[in-house]
Amino acid sequence: xxxxxxxxxxxxxxxxxxxxxxxxxxxxxxxxxxxxxxxxxxxxxxxxxxxxxxxxxxxxxxxxxxxxxxxxxxxxxxxxxxxxxxxxxxxxxxxxxxxxxxxxxxxxxxxxxxxxxxxxxxxxxxxxxxxxxxxxxxxxxxxxxxxxxxxxxxxxxxxxxxxxxxxxxxxxxxxxxxxxxxxxxxxxxxxxxxx
Numbered sequence: 001x002x003x004x005x006x007x008x009x010x011x012x013x014x015x016x017x018x019x020x021x022x023x024x025x026x027x028x029x030x031x032x033x034x035x036x037x038x039x040x041x042x043x044x045x046x047x048x049x050x051x052x053x054x055x056x057x058x059x060x061x062x063x064x065x066x067x068x069x070x071x072x073x074x075x076x077x078x079x080x081x082x083x084x085x086x087x088x089x090x091x092x093x094x095x096x097x098x099x100x101x102x103x104x105x106x107x108x109x110x111x112x113x114x115x116x117x118x119x120x121x122x123x124x125x126x127x128x129x130x131x132x133x134x135x136x137x138x139x140x141x142x143x144x145x146x147x148x149x150x151x152x153x154x155x156x157x158x159x160x161x162x163x164x165x166x167x168x169x170x171x172x173x174x175x176x177x178x179x180x181x182x183x184x185x186x187x188x189x190x191x192x193x194x195x
Contacts, residue, residue, distance in 0.1 A: 001029045001083040002186075006162045006193070007062040008038040009093045015193075017060040021048060028080030030060070032087060036067045036094055067094035069139050074102020081105060084135075085159040088117050092126035093166065094139040104133035110181075111151035120148040120160050124167055145169030154181040161190055 007015040022030065022042065034040055041061040048055040067090055077084065077100060084103060091098035106113035114130050121128045123146040127138035145167045150157035152175045161179070164171030179186040 001086050002158050002162050002183075003193075004029065004033055004038070004040060004060065004062050005086045005090045006165055008033060008036075008040075008065040008067060009090060009162075009166055011064055011166070014063045015061070017062070019045065019048075019057050020060050022056045022058045025079065028076060029083040029087065032070070032072060032076065032080060032083075033067075033090060035070050036065075036090060036098075038065045038067060038090075039063050067091075067139075069094050069096035069098035069137070071098070072100040074133075077102045082155060085113060085117050085155045086162065088121060088128070088135060088137060089159050089163050091137040091139055092121050092124075092128065092141070092143065092163075096139055098137045098139060100135045100137075102133055103135060109153065109155075110178075111153040111156065113153060113156065116149070116151045116153060116156045117159070120150075120156060121163070123148050124160070124163050124171070143167040145171045147172040147174070149174040150176065150178055152178045154178045154183065158183065158186055161187065165190075165194065 003017055007013040043059040045057050048057050118128050118130050124143045125141055129136055148160045150173055157173050157176050157179045160173045
C-alpha cells in the first residue's frame with residue numbers, strides 16, 4: 001500500500017511491485033486508489049505458496065497519477081482499515097475533497113491513529129480535520145517538510161516517511177523504528193527508491 005501511494009503521488013514515478021497478494025478481502029486499497037484515478041495495472045501471476053493457498057498473486061505496475069478526491073464509506077473502510085493512514089496521504093495530494101467515514105476503530109490501534117493522521121498531515125500542510133468517526137480532507141495543496149510524530153505507530157511512521165518523498169524541504173519522522181513492527185527494512189527500501 002505504501003509503495004502504491006508513493007508512486008501514484010510522486011511526480012515522476014514508475015514502479016513495479018512483484019508478487020503482491022490480491023485476495024479480495026485485502027485488496028481494498030488497490031480499488032480505492034483506482035477510484036481516485038491511480039494508474040495501477042494488475043498482472044496476475046498465479047496463486048501463492050506454490051499454488052497451495054489458492055491466494056491470487058499479481059505484479060502491480062503503478063506510475064505517477066493525477067488523483068481526485070473520493071468518498072469512502074464504512075464498508076469500504078472495513079476492507080482497508082490498516083491502509084487508511086496512507087490513503088489519507090493520497091487524499092491530501094489529490095484534487096478536491098475526500099471523506100472517509102467509519103474510522104472509529106482507528107482510535108484504538110497502536111495509537112489513536114485518527115489524531116495522529118490529522119496532526120501529522122496538518123503539520124505537513126494538508127487541510128484535514130476529524131469529526132467523530134469521519135475524516136475530511138481538502139486535497140490539492142503542496143506539502144512542506146516538517147517534524148512529525150509517529151506516536152510509535154508503524155503505519156504512521158511509514159505514512160509520514162512517504163509524505164517526505166514529495167514534501168518540499170526536510171521531513172523528520174519521530175520514532176521511525178516503529179516501522180519494524182510490520183515492515184523490517186522499510187527505510188532501507190525507501191532509500192533505494194529515493195536513489
